[in-house]
Amino acid sequence: MDEKCSKYESLFTFRSEEELMEHVNSCPECRYEHEQMQKVSELINEVKPYYRKKRKNAARFKAACALFLIAVCTTTLGVINLNTDVADTLKYGQTLTAEDLGLPVDSYGLIYFTE
């Protein structure tokens, strides 16, 4: 049994296209290999635009994620700043009552004012 011709790769890599084609035309094994290569490169060319488009969409998706995260963060911080109970719980570990804040309160914990 003949050994498989291994010239294709070296011709493809180191020699000119004419030399490669010359050998491809005279060697069935390399012709077969060349055809396979052509098929692969055709396939790559077909698939390329699809992947390029996909990559663009991925970038857009990432940007959308970042924006969403920023929106969520600012909304959450906004809620904490507006809702002092949440802020107090985070800062002091408990909700501060009016009494804790040093205001005069009655037995119900409600602020009362004396005249």
Ligand SMILES: [Zn+2]
């Ligand atoms: Zn060959």
